[in-house]
Amino acid sequence: MSDTGKIAQTPLFDRKANIRGYKLNKMAMALVEEHNRQAFKDNEEAYLDRFGLDAVTKAAVMSRDWHEMVRLGGNLFFILKISAIDPTPIISIGAAQAGMTPEDFIKNRLGK
Numbered sequence: 001m002s003d004t005g006k007i008a009q010t011p012l013f014d015r016k017a018n019i020r021g022y023k024l025n026k027m028a029m030a031l032v033e034e035h036n037r038q039a040f041k042d043n044e045e046a047y048l049d050r051f052g053l054d055a056v057t058k059a060a061v062m063s064r065d066w067h068e069m070v071r072l073g074g075n076l077f078f079i080l081k082i083s084a085i086d087p088t089p090i091i092s093i094g095a096a097q098a099g100m101t102p103e104d105f106i107k108n109r110l111g112k
Helices: 015-020 022-032 034-042 044-050 055-062 066-071 076-083 090-098 102-110
Strands: none
Touching: 015 022, 022 034, 022 044, 022 055, 022 076, 034 044, 044 055, 055 066, 066 076, 066 090, 076 090, 090 102
């Protein structure tokens, strides 16, 4: 397979990433339920511990390091559930994925 069309620094979400990110994705999907969102807000670290997240993954979630969560196997559609807690604008997440400030992301990627 050629490298044509690949974006530098973009983690591939393949079977290996899916397996690696299973606990992270399971935790994030559980946030669709109100009682889980409340538990996350009340004691984020304890909530993450319920899902057996390792220290690196917990640190990525707690610091809202979106790029690292994806690198660790987080499915973007699932980790967006985390962004609803704060709330974090999707532009900020896109900018983090691209390694840009939100302002540069808007200008360079959205042409505004």
